[in-house]
Amino acid sequence: MKIGILSRNPSLYSTRRLVEAGRDRGHEVRVIDALRCYMDINARTSAIHYKGENLTGYDAIVPRIGASVTFYGTAVLRQFEMMGVYPLNESVAISRSRDKLRSMQLLSRKGIDMPRTGFANKPGDIPDLISMIGQPPLVLKLLEGTQGIGVVLAETSKAAESVLQAFMGLKANIMVQEFIKEAGGADIRCFVIGDRVIAAMKRQAPEGEFRSNLHRGGSASLVRITPEERAIAVKAARTMGLNVAGVDLLRSARGPLIMEVNSSPGLEGVETATGKDVAGAIIRFIEKNAHARVNKSRTRGKG
Ligand code: ADP
Numbered sequence: 530m531k532i533g534i535l536s537r538n539p540s541l542y543s544t545r546r547l548v549e550a551g552r553d554r555g556h557e558v559r560v561i562d563a564l565r566c567y568m569d570i571n572a573r574t575s576a577i578h579y580k581g582e583n584l585t586g587y588d589a590i591v592p593r594i595g596a597s598v599t600f601y602g603t604a605v606l607r608q609f610e611m612m613g614v615y616p617l618n619e620s621v622a623i624s625r626s627r628d629k630l631r632s633m634q635l636l637s638r639k640g641i642d643m644p645r646t647g648f649a650n651k652p653g654d655i656p657d658l659i660s661m662i663g664q665p666p667l668v669l670k671l672l673e674g675t676q677g678i679g680v681v682l683a684e685t686s687k688a689a690e691s692v693l694q695a696f697m698g699l700k701a702n703i704m705v706q707e708f709i710k711e712a713g714g715a716d717i718r719c720f721v722i723g724d725r726v727i728a729a730m731k732r733q734a735p736e737g738e739f740r741s742n743l744h745r746g747g748s749a750s751l752v753r754i755t756p757e758e759r760a761i762a763v764k765a766a767r768t769m770g771l772n773v774a775g776v777d778l779l780r781s782a783r784g785p786l787i788m789e790v791n792s793s794p795g796l797e798g799v800e801t802a803t804g805k806d807v808a809g810a811i812i813r814f815i816e817k818n819a820h821a822r823v824n825k826s827r828t829r830g831k832g
Contacts, residue, residue, distance in 0.1 A: 531556070531586050532558045532591065533587050534551075534559070534591045535606060536560050536593040537562050537598070542795070543797065543808075544560055546797075546808035547591055547593075547812070550808035550811070553809070554812050554816070561584070564601060568604070568605065568608045570608070575612045576612070577608050577612070587609065588615060588820075590609045590617065596673075599623070603623050606623070607620040615818070617772055618771050618772055626771060626774070629789070632789070636765055641764060641765055642761075643787045644706045644708075644786050645662055647705045648704045652698075655693050659686050659689050659693075660686070662705050665683060667705050668705070668739075669696075669704070669705055670703065671702070676742050689705060693705065709779045712780055714734035714739050715731055715733045716778065716779050716788060717730070717731055717778050718730050718749075718775055718777055719758065721765075721766040721774045722810050726758075726759050727805065728799050728805040729753075731750050731752035732749050733749075733750070735747065749799075758778060761778065761785050765787045769792070773811060775790075776789075776791075
């Protein structure tokens with residue numbers, strides 16, 4: 530098969546591993562920088578040109594679209610889809626997963642449990658919003674944040690109120706969330722491919738920190754997940770319409786809570802922590818599904 534990896538940087542671990550795994554299995558694999566793609570959009574044909582060349586003959590595209598280039602990256606992926614190329618994750622699913630609030634709403638509609646979350650527009654509504662979510666401490670999250678940046682723990686309602694007001698004053702979208710204390714600064718990353726969690730790791734925040742992101746100094750280790758955790762992770766990925774997803778969950782007193790569903794989960798942390806060949810599993814999934822054009826975007830057209 531001819532597989533394109535939509536990635537800005539061929540030397541990134543995830544990109545390198547996908548290229549390697551694809552070539553090992555006898556495929557022609559090429560890294561394509563979405564920002565260097567330009568599109569011919571008209572009623573008769575759809576085409577993508579890349580550094581002067583017309584890109585044709587691709588069977589599948591693996592999108593590795595960074596958060597900062599979501600708009601252009603998903604437009605390029607959509608163009609490939611219009612040309613009949615199989616996307617590992619569909620552009621519409623990536624767009625919806627990039628919006629934290631929209632994701633939470635879609636998950637809640639399916640009865641998937643999550644930390645209780647509130648969102649408001651007017652500073653005047655903040656005190657009531659806070660009391661609606663519950664007792665402090667509370668977690669405040671910037672909608673546009675990634676890698677733990679823009680995630681704040683407010684110890685008191687007053688602190689939560691002033692942080693929310695400050696961000697609203699800066700026109701930033703911020704949500705308030707119930708703090709899951711019993712998670713103990715740890716979360717579980719479930720790597721979902723199709724209907725299976727193929728690897729899972731526990732990420733533990735360093736001492737004195739509640740955010741377990743590896744970019745914030747968290748450490749990763751192999752973890753055994755429960756059947757309930759497995760089922761909720763797969764359901765969350767399916768709800769977002771993602772074939773491949775990194776589903777983050779918190780272990781709470783009332784069971785697993787979904788925190789986030791990531792459409793371009795990194796491979797380095799999970800392959801290192803679990804010793805699993807995740808890149809190879811992704812390529813095998815493409816081999817199985819690209820020709821059948823199986824996609825799971827069951828929420829297609831519904832937001
Ligand atoms: P980002 O998308 O920036 O990584 P997250 O929502 O994943 O932001 O939050 C970063 C980290 O903070 C999580 O990995 C988790 O360890 C911790 N965290 C986030 N929300 C909560 C919460 N409601 N209760 C407890 N810990 C949380």
